[in-house]
Amino acid sequence: MAAAVDALKKIRTGEVKRHKTNESYWVIINGKVYDVTLFLEEHPGGEEILIENAGTDATVNFEDVGHSTDAQEMMLTYLIGIIDDNDGNGGGGDASSVTTDLITL
Numbered sequence: 247m248a249a250a251v252d253a254l255k256k257i258r259t260g261e262v263k264r265h266k267t268n269e270s271y272w273v274i275i276n277g278k279v280y281d282v283t284l285f286l287e288e289h290p291g292g293e294e295i296l297i298e299n300a301g302t303d304a305t306v307n308f309e310d311v312g313h314s315t316d317a318q319e320m321m322l323t324y325l326i327g328i329i330d331d332n333d334g335n336g337g338g339g340d341a342s343s344v345t346t347d348l349i350t351l
Protein backbone atom coordinates (compact mmCIF):
# COMPACT_ATOMS: atom_id res chain seq x y z
CA MET A 247 0.00 0.00 0.00
CA ALA A 248 2.74 2.44 0.88
CA ALA A 249 4.36 1.74 -2.46
CA ALA A 250 1.21 2.85 -4.25
CA VAL A 251 1.23 6.15 -2.40
CA ASP A 252 4.93 6.63 -3.10
CA ALA A 253 4.26 6.12 -6.79
CA LEU A 254 1.82 9.00 -6.92
CA LYS A 255 3.09 12.28 -8.29
CA LYS A 256 3.81 14.83 -5.58
CA ILE A 257 1.91 18.05 -6.19
CA ARG A 258 2.06 21.31 -4.27
CA THR A 259 -1.09 22.98 -2.94
CA GLY A 260 -0.12 26.10 -4.87
CA GLU A 261 -0.13 24.19 -8.13
CA VAL A 262 -3.61 22.82 -7.46
CA LYS A 263 -4.83 26.39 -6.86
CA ARG A 264 -3.99 27.26 -10.46
CA HIS A 265 -6.27 24.53 -11.80
CA LYS A 266 -9.61 26.19 -11.68
CA THR A 267 -9.98 27.47 -15.21
CA ASN A 268 -12.13 26.29 -18.06
CA GLU A 269 -9.22 24.21 -19.26
CA SER A 270 -8.41 22.35 -16.09
CA TYR A 271 -10.11 21.66 -12.78
CA TRP A 272 -8.33 19.92 -9.91
CA VAL A 273 -9.57 19.28 -6.38
CA ILE A 274 -7.88 18.01 -3.23
CA ILE A 275 -9.70 15.34 -1.25
CA ASN A 276 -8.01 13.71 1.74
CA GLY A 277 -4.56 14.81 0.67
CA LYS A 278 -4.93 13.45 -2.84
CA VAL A 279 -5.30 15.43 -6.05
CA TYR A 280 -8.02 14.67 -8.58
CA ASP A 281 -8.25 16.10 -12.08
CA VAL A 282 -12.01 16.33 -12.57
CA THR A 283 -11.87 18.23 -15.88
CA LEU A 284 -13.27 15.32 -17.85
CA PHE A 285 -15.66 14.40 -15.07
CA LEU A 286 -17.55 17.70 -14.88
CA GLU A 287 -20.35 16.71 -17.21
CA GLU A 288 -20.68 13.25 -15.71
CA HIS A 289 -20.74 14.24 -12.04
CA PRO A 290 -24.16 13.25 -10.65
CA GLY A 291 -23.91 16.23 -8.29
CA GLY A 292 -23.51 18.59 -11.22
CA GLU A 293 -20.55 20.41 -12.73
CA GLU A 294 -21.18 23.68 -10.93
CA ILE A 295 -20.20 22.34 -7.51
CA LEU A 296 -17.00 20.83 -8.87
CA ILE A 297 -16.10 24.13 -10.52
CA GLU A 298 -16.79 25.96 -7.24
CA ASN A 299 -14.50 23.58 -5.36
CA ALA A 300 -11.76 23.51 -8.01
CA GLY A 301 -8.33 24.61 -6.87
CA THR A 302 -9.20 24.00 -3.20
CA ASP A 303 -9.15 21.33 -0.56
CA ALA A 304 -12.69 19.98 -1.02
CA THR A 305 -12.39 17.25 1.63
CA VAL A 306 -15.00 18.65 3.99
CA ASN A 307 -17.47 19.48 1.24
CA PHE A 308 -16.96 16.07 -0.34
CA GLU A 309 -17.54 14.27 2.95
CA ASP A 310 -20.52 16.43 3.91
CA VAL A 311 -22.31 15.05 0.86
CA GLY A 312 -21.75 11.52 2.11
CA HIS A 313 -20.52 10.15 -1.19
CA SER A 314 -21.23 6.46 -1.81
CA THR A 315 -18.69 3.67 -2.11
CA ASP A 316 -19.33 3.79 -5.86
CA ALA A 317 -18.33 7.44 -5.90
CA GLN A 318 -15.16 6.68 -3.97
CA GLU A 319 -14.18 3.95 -6.42
CA MET A 320 -14.93 6.29 -9.31
CA MET A 321 -12.52 8.83 -7.88
CA LEU A 322 -9.56 6.57 -8.59
CA THR A 323 -10.07 7.23 -12.30
CA TYR A 324 -9.29 10.89 -11.72
CA LEU A 325 -6.50 10.53 -9.17
CA ILE A 326 -3.37 12.28 -10.46
CA GLY A 327 -1.21 12.77 -7.39
CA ILE A 328 -0.73 13.41 -3.70
CA ILE A 329 -0.25 16.71 -1.93
CA ASP A 330 3.33 17.27 -0.86
CA ASP A 331 4.32 20.79 0.06
CA ASN A 332 7.46 19.63 1.79
CA ASP A 333 9.85 20.48 -1.02
CA GLY A 334 12.06 22.84 0.90
CA ASN A 335 10.58 26.04 -0.50
CA GLY A 336 9.08 27.04 2.84
CA GLY A 337 5.60 26.86 1.46
CA GLY A 338 4.14 26.13 4.85
CA GLY A 339 3.11 22.63 3.96
CA ASP A 340 2.75 20.10 6.72
CA ALA A 341 3.87 16.79 5.35
CA SER A 342 2.70 15.00 8.47
CA SER A 343 -0.88 15.94 7.62
CA VAL A 344 -0.76 14.10 4.32
CA THR A 345 -3.01 11.13 4.63
CA THR A 346 -1.72 7.84 3.41
CA ASP A 347 -4.94 5.94 3.60
CA LEU A 348 -5.87 4.17 0.42
CA ILE A 349 -9.29 3.36 -0.82
CA THR A 350 -9.74 -0.38 -0.60
CA LEU A 351 -11.41 -1.78 -3.66
Ligand code: HEM
Nearest residue numbers: 280290291295299304307308311313314316317320321324
Ligand atom coordinates in the same frame (compact mmCIF):
# COMPACT_ATOMS: atom_id res chain seq x y z
C1 HEM B 1 -13.51 12.93 -8.09
C2 HEM B 1 -14.37 13.46 -7.23
C3 HEM B 1 -15.83 13.14 -7.16
C4 HEM B 1 -16.52 12.02 -7.58
C5 HEM B 1 -15.97 10.78 -8.26
C6 HEM B 1 -17.91 12.24 -7.26
C7 HEM B 1 -18.93 11.34 -7.54
C8 HEM B 1 -20.25 11.50 -7.20
C9 HEM B 1 -21.28 10.50 -7.36
C10 HEM B 1 -21.08 9.11 -7.96
C11 HEM B 1 -22.43 11.03 -6.91
C12 HEM B 1 -23.82 10.35 -6.85
C13 HEM B 1 -24.16 10.01 -5.41
C14 HEM B 1 -23.18 9.02 -4.81
O1 HEM B 1 -22.96 7.95 -5.43
O2 HEM B 1 -22.64 9.29 -3.73
C15 HEM B 1 -22.13 12.38 -6.48
C16 HEM B 1 -23.06 13.27 -5.97
C17 HEM B 1 -22.77 14.52 -5.48
N1 HEM B 1 -21.52 15.07 -5.37
FE1 HEM B 1 -19.80 14.28 -6.01
N2 HEM B 1 -18.06 13.45 -6.65
C18 HEM B 1 -16.81 14.03 -6.56
C19 HEM B 1 -16.50 15.23 -6.00
C20 HEM B 1 -17.39 16.07 -5.41
C21 HEM B 1 -17.04 17.30 -4.76
C22 HEM B 1 -15.64 17.87 -4.59
C23 HEM B 1 -18.19 17.85 -4.30
C24 HEM B 1 -18.26 19.13 -3.54
C25 HEM B 1 -19.16 19.40 -2.64
C26 HEM B 1 -19.29 16.97 -4.69
C27 HEM B 1 -20.63 17.17 -4.45
C28 HEM B 1 -21.65 16.32 -4.78
C29 HEM B 1 -23.07 16.59 -4.56
C30 HEM B 1 -23.65 17.86 -3.95
C31 HEM B 1 -23.75 15.46 -5.00
C32 HEM B 1 -25.26 15.27 -5.00
C33 HEM B 1 -25.70 14.57 -3.75
C34 HEM B 1 -27.19 14.31 -3.76
O3 HEM B 1 -27.82 14.52 -4.80
O4 HEM B 1 -27.70 13.90 -2.73
N3 HEM B 1 -18.76 15.89 -5.35
N4 HEM B 1 -20.80 12.64 -6.65
